[in-house]
Amino acid sequence: MESTQTFPRYASVILDAAVDKLLDYGISEEHASKLKRGMRVQVPVRGTLRTAYVYEIKEKSDFPKVLPLAAILSEHELIGESLFELALWMSRYYGTPLRKVIKSMLPASIRQGLAHKEQYFVKRMQSKEKLRPLCETLREKHPAQAAVLDEMLCAQEGLLLSELLEKSGVSRSPVESLVKKGILQLEQIQIDRSPLIGETYFKTSAKSLNSGQAEALKKIVRSMDGQSFETHLLFGITGSGKTEVYLQAIENVLKLGRSSVILVPEIALTAQTIERFRARFDTGIAVLHHRLSAGERRDEWHRIRKGEAKIVIGARSALFCPLQNLGLILVDEEHDGAYKQSEEAPCYHARDVAVMLGKMTNATVVLGSATPSLESYRNAMEGKYTLSKLTCRATSAKLAHVKIVDMKAEFEKAGGFTTFSAPLIEGIQKRLELGEQTILFLNRRGYHTSLSCKGCGHIFHCPHCDVTLTFHRSKEQLSCHLCKFQLVSTATQCPQCKSYETLKYRGIGTEQVERTLHALFPGVRSLRADGDTTQHKGSHERLFRAFGTGKADVLIGTQMVTKGLHFPAVTLVAVLNADSSLHIPDFRASEQVFQLITQVAGRAGRGALPGEVIIQTQIPSHPIIEFAAAQDYEAFYETEVAVRKQFAYPPFTHLVKLTFSGPNPSEVQATATEVRDMIEKNLDKQYEVHPVTPSGYAKIKDQYRFQCLIRGVSTYPITALLSRLTIHSRRVKLHLDVDPLSTFF
Numbered sequence: 156m157e158s159t160q161t162f163p164r165y166a167s168v169i170l171d172a173a174v175d176k177l178l179d180y181g182i183s184e185e186h187a188s189k190l191k192r193g194m195r196v197q198v199p200v201r202g203t204l205r206t207a208y209v210y211e212i213k214e215k216s217d218f219p220k221v222l223p224l225a226a227i228l229s230e231h232e233l234i235g236e237s238l239f240e241l242a243l244w245m246s247r248y249y250g251t252p253l254r255k256v257i258k259s260m261l262p263a264s265i266r267q268g269l270a271h272k273e274q275y276f277v278k279r280m281q282s283k284e285k286l287r288p289l290c291e292t293l294r295e296k297h298p299a300q301a302a303v304l305d306e307m308l309c310a311q312e313g314l315l316l317s318e319l320l321e322k323s324g325v326s327r328s329p330v331e332s333l334v335k336k337g338i339l340q341l342e343q344i345q346i347d348r349s350p351l352i353g354e355t356y357f358k359t360s361a362k363s364l365n366s367g368q369a370e371a372l373k374k375i376v377r378s379m380d381g382q383s384f385e386t387h388l389l390f391g392i393t394g395s396g397k398t399e400v401y402l403q404a405i406e407n408v409l410k411l412g413r414s415s416v417i418l419v420p421e422i423a424l425t426a427q428t429i430e431r432f433r434a435r436f437d438t439g440i441a442v443l444h445h446r447l448s449a450g451e452r453r454d455e456w457h458r459i460r461k462g463e464a465k466i467v468i469g470a471r472s473a474l475f476c477p478l479q480n481l482g483l484i485l486v487d488e489e490h491d492g493a494y495k496q497s498e499e500a501p502c503y504h505a506r507d508v509a510v511m512l513g514k515m516t517n518a519t520v521v522l523g524s525a526t527p528s529l530e531s532y533r534n535a536m537e538g539k540y541t542l543s544k545l546t547c548r549a550t551s552a553k554l555a556h557v558k559i560v561d562m563k564a565e566f567e568k569a570g571g572f573t574t575f576s577a578p579l580i581e582g583i584q585k586r587l588e589l590g591e592q593t594i595l596f597l598n599r600r601g602y603h604t605s606l607s608c609k610g611c612g613h614i615f616h617c618p619h620c621d622v623t624l625t626f627h628r629s630k631e632q633l634s635c636h637l638c639k640f641q642l643v644s645t646a647t648q649c650p651q652c653k654s655y656e657t658l659k660y661r662g663i664g665t666e667q668v669e670r671t672l673h674a675l676f677p678g679v680r681s682l683r684a685d686g687d688t689t690q691h692k693g694s695h696e697r698l699f700r701a702f703g704t705g706k707a708d709v710l711i712g713t714q715m716v717t718k719g720l721h722f723p724a725v726t727l728v729a730v731l732n733a734d735s736s737l738h739i740p741d742f743r744a745s746e747q748v749f750q751l752i753t754q755v756a757g758r759a760g761r762g763a764l765p766g767e768v769i770i771q772t773q774i775p776s777h778p779i780i781e782f783a784a785a786q787d788y789e790a791f792y793e794t795e796v797a798v799r800k801q802f803a804y805p806p807f808t809h810l811v812k813l814t815f816s817g818p819n820p821s822e823v824q825a826t827a828t829e830v831r832d833m834i835e836k837n838l839d840k841q842y843e844v845h846p847v848t849p850s851g852y853a854k855i856k857d858q859y860r861f862q863c864l865i866r867g868v869s870t871y872p873i874t875a876l877l878s879r880l881t882i883h884s885r886r887v888k889l890h891l892d893v894d895p896l897s898t899f900f
Contacts, residue, residue: 163187165216166224168198168207171266175252178207179216180224190224193232193239195268197225206266208234208257228268231460233261235477237516244511249893250811250874251501259501260475262443264453271457272450275316276344277330279307280337289338299329307339316341359434361403362549368396371543375404378519378541379411379482386510388489388535388542389523392786393757394721396549397523398428401485402435404521405466409436413482413518414465416473418505420491421718422446426696428468428487436466443469443476446692471496471505474512481516484509488718489522489531490750495896502892506531525757525788526750529799530806532792548761555728555759555766557784561775574663574671574731579769582727587676587708591764593727595672595711596755597665598735600685601625604662606633606644611652615642621854627687628666636686638856668731669711684712717755723762728755733772733780739851741899742804745779749791752783803843803866805894811865811873812895814850817887820859826887827861830880834865837876842867851900858888864898 162181169177180198182190190196194209199222206228234242234257242260246253258266279286286304294301302323306314320327333339364372371389378385391397401417408415419428422444432440441455441464458464460477467476471494474484486494486506494505506522513520522531522540535542548554558578565576575583586593603626606615615624617635624633626644633642648655665685672681682688682702689695695715702710703722710716710725736748752770760766772780782791800807815827827847835844843866850860865873870893882889 160221160223162221162223165213165221166190166196166209167211167213168196168224169210169254169257170198170200171206171208171254171258174200175254177210179218179221181216181221182212183223186224186227189227191232192236193234194227195229195233195266196227198222199225210239210253233265233477237481237512238475238477240515241475241508241512244515245501245503245508247874248870249501249503250870250877250891255500259472259496259499259503262449262452262456262472264449265456269449269453271345271454274344275341276313277307277316277319278313278340278342280340283308286338297329297332299323299325300333303329303333304338359431361406361435362396362399364399364403365396365547365549367391367543367545367547368400368549371545372400372403374541374543375400375519375521376407379404379408379413382411382482382517384514384517384519386513386520386522386534386540388527388531388540389521389545390527390532390535390542390788391523391525391545392548392554393525393754394548394554394761395525395545397487397545398431399549400545401487401521401523402432404483404485404519405432405436408482408519409439409465411482413480414467414478415483415485416467416469416476416478416481417485418469418471418473418487418494418509420470420488420493421715422470422695425468425470426699427720432466432468439463439465441467441476443467443473445470445472448692471503474505474509481512481518484513484518484520486520486522488524488754490524490526490528491718492747492896495894497892497896500891502890502895504894507894525786526753527788529746529792529796533796533806553760553765554786555756555768557756557768557770557786559775559780559784560769560771562771562773565771574668575675576769576771579729579771580675582729582767582769583672583676583679583709586727587679589726591726592702592705592707592722592724593709593729594716594722594725594755594758595668595709595729595731596713596716597663597668597711597731598713598751599625599662599664599732600636600666600687600713601634601664602628602666602670603660604664606646606658606660608649608652608654608657609659610649610654610657613649613651615646619854619857621852625664626660628670629687637852663732665711665713672709672711679709680707681709681711682707684710684716686713689715714751716758717751720758721761722758724764725758726760726764726766727769728759728766729769729771730755731771733770733783734774734777737774737777737779739899741897742799742802743896743898745795749779749783749795752780753786753788756783756786808866808868809870809893810895810898811870812892812898813863813865813877814860814890814892815847815862815887816855816858816860816890817884818857818859819886820861822884823859823887824861826882826884827863830882830889831863833880834863834873834876838865838867838872842873851897870894 164182165179166182167177167179192209196207197204198207242256245256290301290304306322334341375387389397405415441459462479467473486509489506496503510520534540560576560578583593605623617640620635620637626633631644633644669683684698756768759768815823817823831847845864847861847863850862
């Protein structure tokens, strides 16, 4: 017989795993006064206790049998009202179960209830005057205790126990003996693991703004003062002083008693952004990104929740921090692809989510870029966003002079392939003589991009992925950049035709560029910034700080050197292979190449010294290369938006990409085709459902991949239809990407 137990109130909860629907539990009298929406709780599910989050508290339950809620696991709400509303919108828009949205919002350390860190602190119980003679008395009979007191006499307030033991070179026993005698005291204290502790910065004051900056700030301040939602697009050429506008906007929002969040696309930018903001604001800054330890993220999150930090700087997930009274959201380099989460659900774009959060909280949203996304610029052209243009550099610096070098002509001169053109060699030599700096950009890491046989044409592929293996000379191995498969590169015989001396390495990466640079300029000091050199925590900060302080003449790097970095001594920037990405069959390829070249060109001549940019390409007359060389965004926009409109691609429509994966290619393709046909049958005729095709990476980690694109005016009918979808094969997984950045990979 089913239980008919009744409760004063009921809680609908979202389980943190497995079940995607809401479940009801009874709230006992004990829990009734404490429980709030957004709290983490424990509930019984099929005989086991599971973690869940309170979605709603209500008077009645729709279920006849309701079990009691077991325990409350958090003292406060982990998800506030505005973030809960945002989670509901994200779940609907991106077609993702609410539990997965919440998982992406909350750091693992918060979901798992990680405790704060405590350590023992040792204090003196007697004055230094009394301790000195006591120390001398103990020195002969109890030298270990005397060693402890020596260190305590040097300390101002006291020492952490771990630090005291290390400095005195003793065990814990003599410390405890001194505690028993009433000479010292041991107490537990909470340790703040903020990554900003101990850092000092030279203070700066607000700079005077030029007319363009002042007008942009005026518009932003007007919407902040009115506490009304408005999205601003701050479109400013590289070096135009967007950061100063951000800083003064934050000063204003702090005066209003409200808080702000600043998003940057890459960890590489975080250190420089923190430096600028800490130099302007003394306290109240928190940092959130995935390179922090679990403890650091936990402590920063709770500092924000308590209101101790009013300014939060971080990558895309920082948007979900528990800031109170949010007044300003800044999205720097809003065009950057790093704001899009593509690997796991929800596949959200932080820029778009930021705009929605601003709307829900009546906050001002500022999107900043020298190369805005077509979607943002079109919204500004249609009046949905307030547009501000900064058309000149903030200082006396002028835009760098750009030279396009035809590499086909350079190959003819050199009698074969060459990485460095004659103008580039001359330019680097000149900077070395003048003591100026150079940045070399190539978007491929490693030494060679492939290994093949000249005899039979065999190419060394990853056995688990549909990609060629990249040769890394420093490790003498071939590596897959998708699954991390590695093969020691000692092969001298082709595994297919068994021929000797026929294997040939092809293609260049940043590692080879660095080696070639040193062959040309033996005394050059270089740094390399790519996925191989920035794997460890703090590596970005150390590398860019070293370059910024003049410890290297040349910085060689991948995309991370193109984004918002400010090095006044850099007067030469070279793009070594400008056209490589133009050949990718993706409708965004032209936009991404234009943005990349324009951004990297903007790193040159940002100080008092004039800058030069060299673009090496085999297609010098390509319009995208010419637009980027001229840094003419408007001309690029008019050309590109006309093509997009003609073929009904974003920003004129929305795209949804379905990617199917599994171990059996024929089964995956059959399932994908079945789902595709069902979607076409049930969607309105105004939607176009593309055929099923292999993905650009047709196999990753032994999983074969097929995809299908859906195009239409709104994503909601598509995600609503897919939410009711059942895939019959358990071995085939469906990955849903709304508004994908890439339609190829």
